[in-house]
Amino acid sequence: MSFATVYSRARVGIEAPLVTIEVHISNGLPAFQIVGLAEASVREARDRVRSALINSNFQFPQTRITVNLAPADLPKEGGRFDLPIAIGILAATGQIPANRLHEYEFYGELGLKGDLRSIIGEIPSTLACATAHRVAIMPTSNAQRASIVGTQHLIGADALLQVFHHLTGQQQLTNLEPPLLSTSDLDEINTPDLNDVIGQQTAKRALEIAAAGQHNLVFLGPPGTGKSMLAQRLIGLLPELSDRQALETSAIHSVSGKSFDPQNWRRRPFRSPHHTASGVALVGGGSVPKPGEISLAHNGVLFLDELPEFDRKVLDVLREPLETGQVSISRAAQQADFPAQFQLVAALNPSPTGHHKDGRASAEQIMKYLNKISGPLLDRIDLQIDVPLLPPGALSQEQQTGESSKDVKSRVTRARERMLKRCNTPNALLNNKQIKQFCTLSPDDHAFLERTIHTLQMSIRAYHKILKVARTIADLQGADAIQRVHLAEALSYRAMDRLLSSLTNAC
Numbered sequence: 001m002s003f004a005t006v007y008s009r010a011r012v013g014i015e016a017p018l019v020t021i022e023v024h025i026s027n028g029l030p031a032f033q034i035v036g037l038a039e040a041s042v043r044e045a046r047d048r049v050r051s052a053l054i055n056s057n058f059q060f061p062q063t064r065i066t067v068n069l070a071p072a073d074l075p076k077e078g079g080r081f082d083l084p085i086a087i088g089i090l091a092a093t094g095q096i097p098a099n100r101l102h103e104y105e106f107y108g109e110l111g112l113k114g115d116l117r118s119i120i121g122e123i124p125s126t127l128a129c130a131t132a133h134r135v136a137i138m139p140t141s142n143a144q145r146a147s148i149v150g151t152q153h154l155i156g157a158d159a160l161l162q163v164f165h166h167l168t169g170q171q172q173l174t175n176l177e178p179p180l181l182s183t184s185d186l187d188e189i190n191t192p193d194l195n196d197v198i199g200q201q202t203a204k205r206a207l208e209i210a211a212a213g214q215h216n217l218v219f220l221g222p223p224g225t226g227k228s229m230l231a232q233r234l235i236g237l238l239p240e241l242s243d244r245q246a247l248e249t250s251a252i253h254s255v256s257g258k259s260f261d262p263q264n265w266r267r268r269p270f271r272s273p274h275h276t277a278s279g280v281a282l283v284g285g286g287s288v289p290k291p292g293e294i295s296l297a298h299n300g301v302l303f304l305d306e307l308p309e310f311d312r313k314v315l316d317v318l319r320e321p322l323e324t325g326q327v328s329i330s331r332a333a334q335q336a337d338f339p340a341q342f343q344l345v346a347a348l349n350p351s352p353t354g355h356h357k358d359g360r361a362s363a364e365q366i367m368k369y370l371n372k373i374s375g376p377l378l379d380r381i382d383l384q385i386d387v388p389l390l391p392p393g394a395l396s397q398e399q400q401t402g403e404s405s406k407d408v409k410s411r412v413t414r415a416r417e418r419m420l421k422r423c424n425t426p427n428a429l430l431n432n433k434q435i436k437q438f439c440t441l442s443p444d445d446h447a448f449l450e451r452t453i454h455t456l457q458m459s460i461r462a463y464h465k466i467l468k469v470a471r472t473i474a475d476l477q478g479a480d481a482i483q484r485v486h487l488a489e490a491l492s493y494r495a496m497d498r499l500l501s502s503l504t505n506a507c
Contacts, residue, residue, distance in 0.1 A: 002026065004091035004098050007105045007134065008084040009125045010076050013289065013336035014251045016124040018132070020070045021081065023088030028064035034085075036069030039077040039288075048079070048110045049086045056114035056160050061093050075334050077288050079109030080119040083137075086110060086160055087167070096167050105129045106163075107138040114160040122146040123254035126154060127247070135175075137163055147176045148250060148265050191236040194405040197226050199390045201402065204230070206385045206493055208408050211237035212415040213472030214426035215465075216322065216344040216380060218307070220495045221387030222355045227347035230387070231303045232270070234345060236405035238301075239413050240266045245299045248339060252298055256291050269300035271342075275309035279317045289329040289336035294321050297342035307348040308372040315377055318344070322380045325429075343428075344381065348373075350499060367503045370496075378496060379461040382428060382469050386495040415475040427472045432464070439467040445484050449491075456497045466490045 002025040009016040032046045053060045067085055069076050084106035091098040107125055109117040122142035126149045129136040135153040138146070143156030154176045157163050165171040194204060203219065207230055210217040217234075219227040241249065246266050253269075273281060273293045284292030294302055304310060321327045325341040352369040353360040361369075378384075419426055423434055430438065441449065453463050470482045470490040479486070 002092055004088045004101065006084040006088040006091070006101055008081055008107055009105060009128055010074055011078070011080070011121040011124070011255055011288075012074070012334060013338055014124050014248075014255055014291075016121065016128040017074060018128070019074065019076065019081070021084045021088050022068040022070065023085070023092045024066045024068075025061050025089075025092045026064045026066065030062050030064065032065045032067075034067045034069065036067075036072050037075050038069055038081075039075065041078050042069070042076050042081055045079065045082045045085055045110075048082050048112065049089065051112040052082070052110040052114040052160055053086060053089065055112060056164075058090060058095055058164075059093065061089070065089065075288075078119065079117070080107045080121075082110035083108035083116065083160070083163065087163065090164065096164060100167070103134055104167075105132075105134045105136050107136070107142070108157075109139075110160060116140075116157055116159055116163075118142050120257045121255040123149060123247070123251045127251070129153070137166075137173075143176050145250075145254070149247065152177065191405070192229070192233050193236065194233045194408055195402055197229050197233065200226055200230065200387060203385050203387050204402065204408075206383050207234055208237060208412060209469060209472050209476065209493075210234065210343070210345070210383055211408075212412045212427075212476055213382075213419070213468065214343055214428040215382035215469060215472065216428070217383045217385065218346040218348065218378075218381050218496065219385050219387045220348060220350055220499070222349060222389060225387045225389055227387050228303075228305055231301070231305075231345045231347060233405060234301055234343075235268055235270050237409050237412050238268050239409075239416050241268060241299055249299045252291050252295050252338065256296060258296065269297055270303065271297040271300070272303040272305065275304070275306050277310070277314065279311075279314045282314060283317050283321070283327055284329050284338060285331075287331060289331060289334070289338075291338045292327075294318065294327060294340040294342055295338040298339045299341060300343070302342045302344050304344070304346045307346040308369055310372075312372050312374060315372075316374055319374075319376055319380060346381070363503050367500075370500065370503070375459075379459050379465070381496075382465045383493045384496040385493055411476060415472065418475045418478075419472075427468045427475070430468055430471075435464055435467055439471045439482060441467075441482055441487070445482070445487055448484070449487060452491055456494065456501055458494075458497060462494075462497075466494075469493065 004023045006021040008019045008021055010019050034043050050060055087106055090096045091101060107119055109119055111117055116139040118139045118141045122138060123146050126136050126146040130153055137155045140156035140158050143154055152175050155173045156176055157173055166173040211234060221227055250265055271293045282293045284290055284295055321340040326337055327340045328337050351361045351366045470486040473486040473489050474482050
Protein backbone atom coordinates (compact mmCIF):
# COMPACT_ATOMS: atom_id res chain seq x y z
CA MET A 1 0.00 0.00 0.00
CA SER A 2 1.36 3.41 -0.94
CA PHE A 3 -1.36 5.56 0.66
CA ALA A 4 -2.60 5.94 4.25
CA THR A 5 -4.93 8.22 6.20
CA VAL A 6 -4.39 9.08 9.87
CA TYR A 7 -6.36 11.40 12.17
CA SER A 8 -5.11 14.03 14.55
CA ARG A 9 -6.24 17.46 15.78
CA ALA A 10 -4.99 21.04 15.61
CA ARG A 11 -5.18 23.66 18.34
CA VAL A 12 -7.28 26.79 17.79
CA GLY A 13 -8.07 28.57 21.04
CA ILE A 14 -9.64 25.93 23.25
CA GLU A 15 -11.05 24.13 20.23
CA ALA A 16 -9.47 21.06 18.63
CA PRO A 17 -10.53 20.85 14.95
CA LEU A 18 -9.94 17.55 13.17
CA VAL A 19 -6.88 17.26 10.92
CA THR A 20 -6.77 14.45 8.38
CA ILE A 21 -3.20 13.42 7.58
CA GLU A 22 -2.82 11.83 4.15
CA VAL A 23 0.50 10.12 3.33
CA HIS A 24 1.36 9.15 -0.24
CA ILE A 25 4.46 7.18 -1.21
CA SER A 26 5.19 7.63 -4.92
CA ASN A 27 7.98 6.97 -7.41
CA GLY A 28 10.60 9.60 -7.97
CA LEU A 29 13.70 11.05 -6.42
CA PRO A 30 13.81 10.87 -2.61
CA ALA A 31 11.90 13.79 -1.14
CA PHE A 32 9.79 14.48 1.94
CA GLN A 33 7.16 17.19 1.42
CA ILE A 34 4.61 18.42 3.97
CA VAL A 35 1.74 20.58 2.64
CA GLY A 36 -1.40 22.01 4.17
CA LEU A 37 -0.58 25.45 5.72
CA ALA A 38 2.05 23.98 8.02
CA GLU A 39 4.21 26.37 10.04
CA ALA A 40 7.97 25.96 10.39
CA SER A 41 7.65 23.80 13.53
CA VAL A 42 5.49 21.34 11.57
CA ARG A 43 7.73 21.32 8.51
CA GLU A 44 10.67 20.47 10.77
CA ALA A 45 8.86 17.20 11.52
CA ARG A 46 10.50 15.79 8.38
CA ASP A 47 13.86 15.48 10.14
CA ARG A 48 12.40 14.35 13.46
CA VAL A 49 10.22 11.68 11.86
CA ARG A 50 13.03 10.38 9.60
CA SER A 51 15.46 10.01 12.51
CA ALA A 52 12.82 8.50 14.81
CA LEU A 53 11.86 5.85 12.25
CA ILE A 54 15.45 4.92 11.43
CA ASN A 55 16.55 4.80 15.09
CA SER A 56 13.51 2.65 15.92
CA ASN A 57 14.69 0.12 13.28
CA PHE A 58 11.91 0.84 10.78
CA GLN A 59 12.46 1.11 7.05
CA PHE A 60 12.38 4.67 5.77
CA PRO A 61 11.31 4.80 2.10
CA GLN A 62 13.91 6.20 -0.27
CA THR A 63 11.25 7.57 -2.62
CA ARG A 64 9.01 10.62 -2.76
CA ILE A 65 6.85 11.12 0.37
CA THR A 66 4.00 13.61 0.29
CA VAL A 67 2.14 14.42 3.51
CA ASN A 68 -1.04 16.49 3.27
CA LEU A 69 -2.54 18.05 6.40
CA ALA A 70 -6.18 18.74 5.63
CA PRO A 71 -8.05 21.06 5.67
CA ALA A 72 -5.57 23.22 3.82
CA ASP A 73 -6.92 26.53 5.16
CA LEU A 74 -6.43 25.61 8.84
CA PRO A 75 -3.06 26.72 10.29
CA LYS A 76 -1.05 23.92 11.92
CA GLU A 77 1.73 24.49 14.43
CA GLY A 78 3.88 22.61 16.94
CA GLY A 79 5.27 19.10 17.04
CA ARG A 80 1.93 17.40 17.76
CA PHE A 81 1.74 15.96 14.23
CA ASP A 82 5.06 14.03 14.41
CA LEU A 83 3.49 10.80 15.68
CA PRO A 84 0.57 10.68 13.20
CA ILE A 85 2.92 11.46 10.29
CA ALA A 86 5.22 8.61 11.35
CA ILE A 87 2.25 6.23 11.72
CA GLY A 88 1.03 7.29 8.27
CA ILE A 89 4.40 6.50 6.70
CA LEU A 90 4.52 3.08 8.40
CA ALA A 91 1.00 2.32 7.16
CA ALA A 92 1.66 3.56 3.62
CA THR A 93 4.77 1.38 3.38
CA GLY A 94 2.95 -1.68 4.76
CA GLN A 95 4.93 -1.92 8.00
CA ILE A 96 1.74 -1.72 10.08
CA PRO A 97 -1.84 -2.65 9.13
CA ALA A 98 -3.93 0.30 8.02
CA ASN A 99 -7.38 -1.26 8.33
CA ARG A 100 -8.01 0.00 11.89
CA LEU A 101 -6.32 3.39 11.81
CA HIS A 102 -9.69 5.10 11.46
CA GLU A 103 -10.46 4.04 15.05
CA TYR A 104 -7.61 6.14 16.48
CA GLU A 105 -6.35 9.68 16.73
CA PHE A 106 -2.64 10.33 17.32
CA TYR A 107 -0.87 13.25 18.98
CA GLY A 108 2.74 13.59 20.05
CA GLU A 109 6.14 15.06 19.30
CA LEU A 110 8.92 12.61 18.44
CA GLY A 111 12.46 12.65 19.74
CA LEU A 112 15.24 11.57 17.37
CA LYS A 113 15.42 8.18 19.10
CA GLY A 114 11.69 7.58 18.73
CA ASP A 115 10.63 8.65 22.23
CA LEU A 116 7.36 10.56 22.63
CA ARG A 117 7.37 14.05 24.09
CA SER A 118 4.42 15.96 25.52
CA ILE A 119 2.33 18.45 23.57
CA ILE A 120 0.12 21.41 24.44
CA GLY A 121 -3.67 21.16 24.45
CA GLU A 122 -4.30 17.51 25.31
CA ILE A 123 -7.64 18.09 27.06
CA PRO A 124 -9.54 19.76 24.16
CA SER A 125 -8.16 17.10 21.80
CA THR A 126 -9.26 14.28 24.11
CA LEU A 127 -12.74 15.74 24.50
CA ALA A 128 -13.16 16.10 20.73
CA CYS A 129 -11.76 12.62 20.14
CA ALA A 130 -14.22 11.08 22.59
CA THR A 131 -17.09 12.91 20.87
CA ALA A 132 -15.95 11.38 17.56
CA HIS A 133 -15.91 7.90 19.20
CA ARG A 134 -12.22 7.30 18.54
CA VAL A 135 -9.36 6.27 20.82
CA ALA A 136 -6.72 8.89 21.53
CA ILE A 137 -3.06 7.83 21.62
CA MET A 138 -0.69 10.41 23.07
CA PRO A 139 2.40 10.73 25.30
CA THR A 140 1.89 9.25 28.76
CA SER A 141 2.37 12.58 30.54
CA ASN A 142 -0.40 14.13 28.46
CA ALA A 143 -2.64 11.09 28.88
CA GLN A 144 -2.36 11.24 32.66
CA ARG A 145 -3.56 14.85 32.69
CA ALA A 146 -6.24 14.22 30.05
CA SER A 147 -7.64 11.27 32.01
CA ILE A 148 -9.71 13.70 34.09
CA VAL A 149 -11.99 14.00 31.07
CA GLY A 150 -13.44 10.67 32.18
CA THR A 151 -13.27 8.85 28.85
CA GLN A 152 -11.89 5.31 28.82
CA HIS A 153 -10.80 5.69 25.18
CA LEU A 154 -7.39 7.09 26.04
CA ILE A 155 -3.98 5.44 25.66
CA GLY A 156 -0.62 6.74 26.81
CA ALA A 157 2.70 5.70 25.26
CA ASP A 158 6.34 6.59 25.84
CA ALA A 159 7.82 5.67 22.46
CA LEU A 160 6.93 5.10 18.82
CA LEU A 161 7.77 1.39 19.21
CA GLN A 162 5.08 0.98 21.88
CA VAL A 163 2.48 2.44 19.51
CA PHE A 164 3.73 0.12 16.75
CA HIS A 165 3.43 -2.95 19.00
CA HIS A 166 -0.09 -1.91 20.00
CA LEU A 167 -1.27 -1.41 16.42
CA THR A 168 0.25 -4.72 15.29
CA GLY A 169 -1.20 -6.61 18.25
CA GLN A 170 2.17 -7.66 19.68
CA GLN A 171 1.72 -5.85 23.01
CA GLN A 172 -1.51 -4.05 23.79
CA LEU A 173 -1.37 -0.75 25.58
CA THR A 174 -4.08 -0.42 28.24
CA ASN A 175 -6.64 2.34 28.33
CA LEU A 176 -6.08 4.88 31.08
CA GLU A 177 -8.79 4.81 33.71
CA PRO A 178 -10.12 8.14 35.00
CA PRO A 179 -8.35 8.98 38.28
CA LEU A 180 -10.20 8.75 41.56
CA LEU A 181 -10.68 12.42 42.28
CA SER A 182 -11.74 13.51 45.72
CA THR A 183 -14.53 16.10 45.58
CA SER A 184 -14.88 16.74 49.31
CA ASP A 185 -13.12 19.45 51.26
CA LEU A 186 -11.02 20.46 48.27
CA ASP A 187 -11.24 24.14 49.16
CA GLU A 188 -9.99 23.46 52.70
CA ILE A 189 -6.70 21.87 51.63
CA ASN A 190 -3.90 24.43 51.77
CA THR A 191 -6.42 27.26 51.40
CA PRO A 192 -6.03 30.32 53.66
CA ASP A 193 -8.85 30.65 56.18
CA LEU A 194 -10.97 33.76 56.66
CA ASN A 195 -10.49 33.75 60.43
CA ASP A 196 -6.77 34.43 59.88
CA VAL A 197 -7.73 38.06 59.19
CA ILE A 198 -7.93 40.17 62.35
CA GLY A 199 -10.97 42.43 62.53
CA GLN A 200 -12.29 43.96 59.26
CA GLN A 201 -15.80 42.59 59.77
CA THR A 202 -17.27 44.88 57.09
CA ALA A 203 -14.73 43.67 54.53
CA LYS A 204 -15.39 40.05 55.49
CA ARG A 205 -19.12 40.60 55.05
CA ALA A 206 -18.50 42.14 51.62
CA LEU A 207 -16.32 39.17 50.72
CA GLU A 208 -19.19 36.83 51.59
CA ILE A 209 -21.57 38.83 49.39
CA ALA A 210 -19.06 38.82 46.53
CA ALA A 211 -18.62 35.05 46.81
CA ALA A 212 -22.36 34.40 46.86
CA GLY A 213 -23.28 36.58 43.88
CA GLN A 214 -20.00 36.39 41.92
CA HIS A 215 -19.61 40.16 42.24
CA ASN A 216 -16.50 42.11 41.34
CA LEU A 217 -14.86 43.75 44.34
CA VAL A 218 -12.32 46.45 45.17
CA PHE A 219 -10.66 46.99 48.56
CA LEU A 220 -9.69 50.59 49.40
CA GLY A 221 -7.40 51.18 52.35
CA PRO A 222 -3.91 52.07 53.61
CA PRO A 223 -1.03 49.57 53.53
CA GLY A 224 -1.06 46.73 56.04
CA THR A 225 -4.79 46.58 56.66
CA GLY A 226 -5.28 43.09 55.18
CA LYS A 227 -6.52 43.82 51.64
CA SER A 228 -4.38 41.13 50.02
CA MET A 229 -5.14 38.63 52.80
CA LEU A 230 -8.86 39.15 52.27
CA ALA A 231 -8.59 38.72 48.51
CA GLN A 232 -6.65 35.46 48.85
CA ARG A 233 -9.38 34.03 51.07
CA LEU A 234 -12.16 34.50 48.52
CA ILE A 235 -11.28 31.14 46.90
CA GLY A 236 -12.11 29.35 50.14
CA LEU A 237 -15.64 30.81 50.12
CA LEU A 238 -16.60 30.01 46.54
CA PRO A 239 -18.62 26.89 45.64
CA GLU A 240 -16.52 24.20 43.95
CA LEU A 241 -16.57 23.95 40.18
CA SER A 242 -19.13 21.85 38.36
CA ASP A 243 -17.89 19.18 35.94
CA ARG A 244 -18.45 21.47 32.95
CA GLN A 245 -16.69 24.42 34.58
CA ALA A 246 -13.79 22.22 35.71
CA LEU A 247 -13.30 20.89 32.17
CA GLU A 248 -13.39 24.42 30.73
CA THR A 249 -10.79 25.63 33.22
CA SER A 250 -8.57 22.58 32.67
CA ALA A 251 -8.81 23.01 28.89
CA ILE A 252 -7.59 26.61 29.13
CA HIS A 253 -4.61 25.60 31.24
CA SER A 254 -3.95 22.76 28.80
CA VAL A 255 -3.74 24.99 25.71
CA SER A 256 -1.63 27.54 27.58
CA GLY A 257 0.97 24.94 28.45
CA LYS A 258 0.46 25.50 32.19
CA SER A 259 0.71 22.43 34.37
CA PHE A 260 -2.05 21.56 36.80
CA ASP A 261 -2.69 18.89 39.40
CA PRO A 262 -5.58 16.62 38.35
CA GLN A 263 -6.39 16.05 42.02
CA ASN A 264 -7.23 19.75 42.39
CA TRP A 265 -9.10 20.19 39.14
CA ARG A 266 -12.30 21.31 40.88
CA ARG A 267 -10.56 24.14 42.72
CA ARG A 268 -11.14 27.57 41.28
CA PRO A 269 -8.07 29.30 39.85
CA PHE A 270 -6.59 32.37 41.55
CA ARG A 271 -4.42 34.57 39.32
CA SER A 272 -2.47 37.56 40.62
CA PRO A 273 -0.41 39.24 37.87
CA HIS A 274 2.14 41.90 38.79
CA HIS A 275 1.25 45.53 38.07
CA THR A 276 3.96 45.65 35.38
CA ALA A 277 1.98 43.12 33.28
CA SER A 278 1.17 44.24 29.73
CA GLY A 279 -2.18 44.20 28.00
CA VAL A 280 -1.12 41.11 26.02
CA ALA A 281 -0.19 39.34 29.27
CA LEU A 282 -3.68 39.99 30.63
CA VAL A 283 -5.76 39.38 27.52
CA GLY A 284 -3.56 36.89 25.68
CA GLY A 285 -1.94 36.94 22.28
CA GLY A 286 1.04 35.77 20.25
CA SER A 287 1.38 34.72 16.63
CA VAL A 288 -0.42 31.56 17.70
CA PRO A 289 -2.95 33.01 20.16
CA LYS A 290 -2.57 31.81 23.74
CA PRO A 291 -4.80 32.69 26.69
CA GLY A 292 -3.78 35.49 29.04
CA GLU A 293 -4.32 35.97 32.76
CA ILE A 294 -8.01 36.79 32.43
CA SER A 295 -8.68 33.48 30.66
CA LEU A 296 -6.48 31.54 33.07
CA ALA A 297 -8.73 33.02 35.79
CA HIS A 298 -11.87 31.71 34.03
CA ASN A 299 -14.38 30.43 36.63
CA GLY A 300 -12.07 31.80 39.32
CA VAL A 301 -10.56 35.01 40.67
CA LEU A 302 -8.31 37.63 39.04
CA PHE A 303 -6.63 39.69 41.78
CA LEU A 304 -5.03 43.01 40.84
CA ASP A 305 -3.04 44.45 43.73
CA GLU A 306 -1.99 48.13 43.68
CA LEU A 307 -4.60 48.81 40.99
CA PRO A 308 -3.53 52.39 40.08
CA GLU A 309 0.02 51.17 39.42
CA PHE A 310 -1.24 49.24 36.37
CA ASP A 311 -1.06 51.14 33.11
CA ARG A 312 -4.46 52.69 32.41
CA LYS A 313 -4.57 51.24 28.90
CA VAL A 314 -3.88 47.81 30.37
CA LEU A 315 -6.78 48.18 32.82
CA ASP A 316 -9.14 49.34 30.09
CA VAL A 317 -8.68 46.10 28.15
CA LEU A 318 -10.57 44.42 31.02
CA ARG A 319 -13.78 46.33 30.36
CA GLU A 320 -15.13 44.23 27.49
CA PRO A 321 -14.27 40.81 29.02
CA LEU A 322 -15.95 41.90 32.27
CA GLU A 323 -19.15 42.50 30.30
CA THR A 324 -19.09 39.64 27.81
CA GLY A 325 -17.21 36.91 29.70
CA GLN A 326 -14.95 36.12 26.74
CA VAL A 327 -12.10 37.58 24.72
CA SER A 328 -11.36 37.34 21.00
CA ILE A 329 -7.76 37.51 19.79
CA SER A 330 -7.33 38.24 16.09
CA ARG A 331 -4.08 37.64 14.24
CA ALA A 332 -3.22 37.55 10.56
CA ALA A 333 -3.17 33.76 10.49
CA GLN A 334 -6.14 33.00 12.71
CA GLN A 335 -8.62 34.19 15.31
CA ALA A 336 -9.13 32.49 18.65
CA ASP A 337 -11.86 32.94 21.24
CA PHE A 338 -11.12 32.25 24.89
CA PRO A 339 -13.64 32.25 27.76
CA ALA A 340 -12.95 34.86 30.45
CA GLN A 341 -15.75 34.64 33.01
CA PHE A 342 -13.61 35.72 35.94
CA GLN A 343 -14.35 37.49 39.22
CA LEU A 344 -12.27 40.65 39.55
CA VAL A 345 -10.86 41.56 42.96
CA ALA A 346 -8.65 44.64 43.22
CA ALA A 347 -6.86 46.49 45.99
CA LEU A 348 -5.54 50.05 46.16
CA ASN A 349 -4.43 52.72 48.56
CA PRO A 350 -6.64 55.82 49.02
CA SER A 351 -3.78 58.16 48.02
CA PRO A 352 -0.29 58.07 46.46
CA THR A 353 1.21 58.26 49.97
CA GLY A 354 -0.83 55.31 51.16
CA HIS A 355 -3.04 57.23 53.61
CA HIS A 356 -5.93 59.55 52.82
CA LYS A 357 -5.65 62.03 55.69
CA ASP A 358 -1.94 62.11 56.52
CA GLY A 359 -1.51 65.62 55.08
CA ARG A 360 1.21 64.60 52.65
CA ALA A 361 -0.97 64.70 49.54
CA SER A 362 -3.38 67.38 48.39
CA ALA A 363 -6.88 66.69 47.09
CA GLU A 364 -5.63 67.38 43.56
CA GLN A 365 -2.79 64.86 43.93
CA ILE A 366 -5.13 62.22 45.33
CA MET A 367 -7.62 62.83 42.53
CA LYS A 368 -4.86 62.51 39.91
CA TYR A 369 -3.76 59.23 41.52
CA LEU A 370 -7.26 57.76 41.59
CA ASN A 371 -8.04 58.97 38.07
CA LYS A 372 -5.59 56.37 36.78
CA ILE A 373 -8.59 54.06 37.12
CA SER A 374 -11.17 54.96 34.50
CA GLY A 375 -14.80 55.59 35.41
CA PRO A 376 -16.10 52.88 33.04
CA LEU A 377 -13.90 50.30 34.79
CA LEU A 378 -15.10 51.39 38.24
CA ASP A 379 -18.67 51.11 36.97
CA ARG A 380 -18.05 47.42 36.37
CA ILE A 381 -17.04 46.81 39.99
CA ASP A 382 -20.04 45.96 42.16
CA LEU A 383 -18.56 46.35 45.65
CA GLN A 384 -16.21 49.12 46.79
CA ILE A 385 -15.05 48.38 50.31
CA ASP A 386 -13.20 50.60 52.77
CA VAL A 387 -10.56 48.65 54.72
CA PRO A 388 -9.41 51.03 57.50
CA LEU A 389 -6.64 50.72 60.03
CA LEU A 390 -7.56 48.56 63.01
CA PRO A 391 -8.88 50.45 66.07
CA PRO A 392 -6.92 50.42 69.33
CA GLY A 393 -7.28 47.15 71.21
CA ALA A 394 -8.04 45.04 68.12
CA LEU A 395 -4.75 43.18 68.28
CA SER A 396 -5.29 42.16 71.90
CA GLN A 397 -8.46 40.37 70.74
CA GLU A 398 -6.62 38.43 68.03
CA GLN A 399 -7.97 35.09 69.18
CA GLN A 400 -11.53 36.29 68.56
CA THR A 401 -11.27 36.48 64.80
CA GLY A 402 -14.78 35.39 63.85
CA GLU A 403 -16.14 32.74 61.51
CA SER A 404 -14.07 30.29 59.53
CA SER A 405 -14.18 30.03 55.75
CA LYS A 406 -16.07 26.75 56.07
CA ASP A 407 -18.92 28.40 58.01
CA VAL A 408 -19.20 31.28 55.57
CA LYS A 409 -18.97 28.97 52.57
CA SER A 410 -22.04 27.03 53.72
CA ARG A 411 -24.13 30.23 53.58
CA VAL A 412 -22.58 31.21 50.27
CA THR A 413 -23.42 27.81 48.77
CA ARG A 414 -27.06 28.00 49.92
CA ALA A 415 -27.42 31.50 48.48
CA ARG A 416 -25.82 30.45 45.18
CA GLU A 417 -28.18 27.47 44.92
CA ARG A 418 -31.09 29.84 45.47
CA MET A 419 -29.91 32.04 42.60
CA LEU A 420 -29.33 29.16 40.21
CA LYS A 421 -32.74 27.72 41.01
CA ARG A 422 -34.36 31.08 40.26
CA CYS A 423 -32.69 31.96 36.96
CA ASN A 424 -29.72 29.60 36.46
CA THR A 425 -27.13 32.37 36.84
CA PRO A 426 -25.37 34.19 39.68
CA ASN A 427 -26.79 37.62 40.46
CA ALA A 428 -23.74 39.45 39.12
CA LEU A 429 -24.49 38.08 35.63
CA LEU A 430 -28.16 39.08 35.48
CA ASN A 431 -29.10 40.92 32.30
CA ASN A 432 -31.40 43.94 32.19
CA LYS A 433 -34.51 41.85 31.59
CA GLN A 434 -33.71 39.60 34.55
CA ILE A 435 -32.99 42.62 36.75
CA LYS A 436 -36.48 43.97 36.05
CA GLN A 437 -37.96 40.56 36.83
CA PHE A 438 -36.04 39.58 39.96
CA CYS A 439 -34.82 42.88 41.47
CA THR A 440 -38.10 44.72 41.92
CA LEU A 441 -38.43 47.47 44.54
CA SER A 442 -41.34 49.12 46.26
CA PRO A 443 -42.17 52.67 45.02
CA ASP A 444 -40.65 54.24 48.16
CA ASP A 445 -37.47 52.19 47.91
CA HIS A 446 -37.16 52.99 44.22
CA ALA A 447 -37.46 56.71 44.94
CA PHE A 448 -34.89 56.39 47.72
CA LEU A 449 -32.40 54.65 45.40
CA GLU A 450 -32.96 57.16 42.61
CA ARG A 451 -32.24 60.11 44.93
CA THR A 452 -29.01 58.44 46.08
CA ILE A 453 -27.91 57.71 42.52
CA HIS A 454 -28.49 61.37 41.60
CA THR A 455 -26.65 62.67 44.69
CA LEU A 456 -23.56 60.52 44.08
CA GLN A 457 -23.77 61.09 40.30
CA MET A 458 -23.68 57.38 39.53
CA SER A 459 -24.29 55.88 36.11
CA ILE A 460 -27.13 53.58 35.08
CA ARG A 461 -24.65 50.69 35.15
CA ALA A 462 -23.86 51.50 38.82
CA TYR A 463 -27.61 51.59 39.52
CA HIS A 464 -27.95 48.07 38.14
CA LYS A 465 -24.92 46.91 40.14
CA ILE A 466 -26.51 48.13 43.38
CA LEU A 467 -29.72 46.25 42.58
CA LYS A 468 -27.75 43.04 41.93
CA VAL A 469 -25.84 43.37 45.20
CA ALA A 470 -29.08 44.02 47.10
CA ARG A 471 -30.56 40.89 45.50
CA THR A 472 -27.56 38.86 46.72
CA ILE A 473 -27.90 40.23 50.25
CA ALA A 474 -31.56 39.22 50.22
CA ASP A 475 -30.62 35.74 49.00
CA LEU A 476 -28.09 35.33 51.81
CA GLN A 477 -30.91 36.07 54.26
CA GLY A 478 -33.38 33.84 52.42
CA ALA A 479 -35.69 36.75 51.55
CA ASP A 480 -37.91 36.59 48.48
CA ALA A 481 -37.97 40.35 47.86
CA ILE A 482 -35.42 43.15 48.18
CA GLN A 483 -36.17 45.26 51.24
CA ARG A 484 -34.92 48.69 52.32
CA VAL A 485 -32.34 47.16 54.67
CA HIS A 486 -30.86 45.15 51.80
CA LEU A 487 -30.76 48.24 49.60
CA ALA A 488 -29.13 50.34 52.32
CA GLU A 489 -26.42 47.76 52.88
CA ALA A 490 -25.72 47.55 49.15
CA LEU A 491 -25.38 51.35 49.00
CA SER A 492 -22.94 51.29 51.91
CA TYR A 493 -20.48 49.35 49.77
CA ARG A 494 -19.63 52.33 47.53
CA ALA A 495 -16.46 53.63 49.19
CA MET A 496 -14.83 54.86 45.96
CA ASP A 497 -17.91 56.82 44.95
CA ARG A 498 -17.99 58.58 48.31
CA LEU A 499 -14.24 59.31 48.24
CA LEU A 500 -14.32 60.69 44.70
CA SER A 501 -17.38 62.81 45.51
CA SER A 502 -15.65 64.35 48.55
CA LEU A 503 -12.47 65.00 46.56
CA THR A 504 -14.44 66.66 43.77
CA ASN A 505 -16.03 69.01 46.29
CA ALA A 506 -12.62 69.72 47.86
CA CYS A 507 -11.07 70.54 44.51
